[in-house]
Amino acid sequence: MKMNRSSVVVEYRLVASYEEVRKKLLTEEFADRLDKPLAFWALPTDRSSPIALMGKTLRELFSMPFEQLFATPGIGQKKINCLIELLRRAANPNPPGSLDTTVAEEPALAIDGSHVDATQVSEALWVQWQQTVRDHGLGNMTLGRVAPSLERLPRVIWNTPLDAYTSLSLAQIRSLKTHGEKRVSAVLEVFGSLHALLAGSKSQPHLSVQVVPRFVADIEYWASAVMRRTVEVDAASIRRSFVDRLMAQVEIDAGEEIAQLAASRLQLDGSGATVRQVARDMDLTRARVYQLLGDIAAVMNVRWPDAQVVILGLREALREQIKDTKQLGLFDAVCDLFFPNKQHDGLEIHESHAIKLPDEVHAE
DSSP: OOOOTTTHHHHHHHHHHHHHHHHHHTSGGGGGGTTSBGGGGOOTTOOSOOGGGTTSBHHHHHTSOHHHHHTSTTOOHHHHHHHHHHHHHHTSSSOTTOTTOOOTTSOOOOOSSSOOOGGGOOHHHHHHHHHHHHHTTOTTSBHHHHOSOGGGSOGGGTTOBGGGTTTOOHHHHHTSTTOOHHHHHHHHHHHHHHHHHHTTOOOBTTBOOOOOOHHHHHHHHHHHHHHTTOSOOOHHHHIIIIIHHHHHHHHHHHOHHHHHHHHHHTTTTSOOOOHHHHHHHTTOOHHHHHHHHHHHHHHHHHHOTTHHHHHHHHHHHHHHHOOOGGGGHHHHHHHHHHSOOGGGTTTOOOGGGOOOOOGGGGOO
């Protein structure tokens, strides 16, 4: 290694830092990391990465004298600094971006159920997320069922099972055809949100954890109470506990425009507009309006595939308890729109289905 007076102090610090982290990684605690490549701890945003060394395992790197590493073609002071930073990540019990990371210089990964920054996901962190999905037996669950928002998840992978990605590295996923950064980010968002929810939970022999969309859990809990007759039901409670929850989810998954279209179709805003009027106001053809309305059923089919069973039991219970059938008008209209019979394919929503709703239905 060549040294001069201007660089001797800097290079001494590099040697000292390298030897410190090398010594730590060679302890028994980190023995399982020695056969992983340096790239395992890299982030897409890393700059000055020592490309010539990224494919080498830690064991291979540590078998080389520091002088030899520094003498590698294309490796300079910046590259060595990045090498040491990657080794520090490897010596951290938590991968870069983990929710509980304790290394101050590591950027925090945003996992709040609404966003995951794909640029902060390393292979090491991805392996943790994959393991969480496997540990909780969620591999057969579809991406669309548990995605924070279907609006951010490409429709072509709504029904793709999580297992399609649990055996692939991030590099392999990024190399898949049609998997650009937007699609990769959407997949990472699903896995990251599941990890944030489940990573801290410990299995119990007498209990199990079931992952379902929150709105589904809320509606099914209310429906169960209705069927057991432990709650009073009327038009206002149907609106509050059933309709409003579905409408909120449609806005999350399909966007504000379709949510407003559904509200108009169901006359929730009191306008009583027909599809023809809505189409004119939105500058769309009626066929396009019907298509957008059909998207609502598509969303529900992914989010709540078992809805029909619950809806049938709930409808029967409501008809037994509410004698004024007019108060069930909104419930029936919502079921027709959100959970149409299969023979309608979710698209045959006709003008004749418009319902004049009683005023009390609109009350909170």
